[in-house]
Amino acid sequence: MLRHTLLFLGYELKNTLRNPIWPFFGLLQPVLYLLLFAPLVANTTVGGNLGDTLEMFTPGVMIMIALFGSLFVGFGMINEIRNGYLERLAVSPAWRPAIVLGRTMRDMIVLVVQAVLIVGLAALMGMRASVGGVALMLVLMAATGLLASGLSYGLALALRDENGMSQIMQFFALPLILLTGIMLPMSLAPQWMQTVAHFNPLYHAVEAGRSLFNGDFSNISIPLAFGLTLALGALTLTWSVNSMKKLAN
Template identity: 65%
Template sequence: MFRHTMLFLGYELGNVRRNPVWPLFGLMQPILYLLLFAPLLTGLPIGGKPSGGTLANALLVFTPGVMMMVALFGSLFTGFSMINETRNGVLERLAVSPAWRPAIILGRVLKDMIVLILQAILVMGVAVLMGLRLSLPAVLLMLLLMAATGLFASSLSYGLALSIRDEGGMSQVVQLFTLPLMLLAGMMLPISLGPDWMQTAARFNPLYYSVEAGRALFADNFSDGSIPLAFGLFLVLAVLSLGWAVRSMKRIAG
């Protein structure tokens, strides 16, 4: 079980190592947001108080949202490669092989989490160069939160790919949900700046809690209730989506 998972993980990491350009391209959008959008937020009122008019204070609010954007978009599109492998018969051959079938999914998901954490470290590095100051506990907890969010999104992407098996259909489904999820999570601007109905709707968006937890971590407010709520919520969602993806893989062999 463990050996098969590590074999698939090594294979997937080898593919990334041979072609690292796509993970790097995935960083361009969040880095551009940090460089070109975050400076516009200086002096932004948060909770009725001004942010202080400094870029460092604006980055405390904006950087967690950008990092969750990486976790969402970087992971939700990972399943597209699996559709091509399904069409070419690669997954069917793997599914009927002696390999432990869940390892086919687990190896890919672990690869996605490793790539996501490396991307998150680079994004935080850029923010630090721009003036953001972070404590080590905040960085470590933020990386764990990114991993939990990415685990959910990546598993969901593979489950969709194995169920839809069409790039066009999957693209429509992903794009339909990602934009409202992003806006109602307050990734770009805090939901507290929006009207009451938007703040109420955001409570039904799981990503809202991960963004709020990220902002609490960056502010060293470790007692904030959004932190355990975000971890618990995304661990449950990750287990459910991963189970769905594994069951979809088993159906291919059946």
């Protein structure tokens, strides 16, 4: 089982290295947010300091990378279903869950590499975050990527249609982002938005990231974010793996 998963992981990583356009553009938008939006936020705050602003802003950007870097990976799988490639894999002697697990592990590795580059850029811009907090945030970001990629692969295997999948993604992506407080803290939002945001697991991930970057490891948002993200990630991954098994049958 492990051998098959690692074989698929190696294959997917080689494909990514041969065509790095998607990871590059996935990294470009967060870089622009750091370079253009973070200084704007710092200048609109009384006594604003760019380093402090980056400590607040960078964890949100990392969650944004995890969401958008993994939420659309299923589109490539739909094309593979259409040309019959995925069905041939599914009926091969390979362990079927490895087909999904290898892709998901690839997605998580790419996200972590992107996040390390973002953190490095933020540090060059003046951010001074807790080293241990940054390390834990990378784990939380990978778990968020697991959630998003599992959902994407599950939808791809269930719908098998790019148009339907894109409509669903666009419908949910914008509210999820707006209710995370990535751009600005949710404390600035109306009370009803703050209440709704607590039902968004990504909101708790962003709040946990900010606490981690500040070195506040006792904040209740940290275990809550890890618990929610890992539980939902396990559910979406199980769904995508079961959908792959149904494809083989």
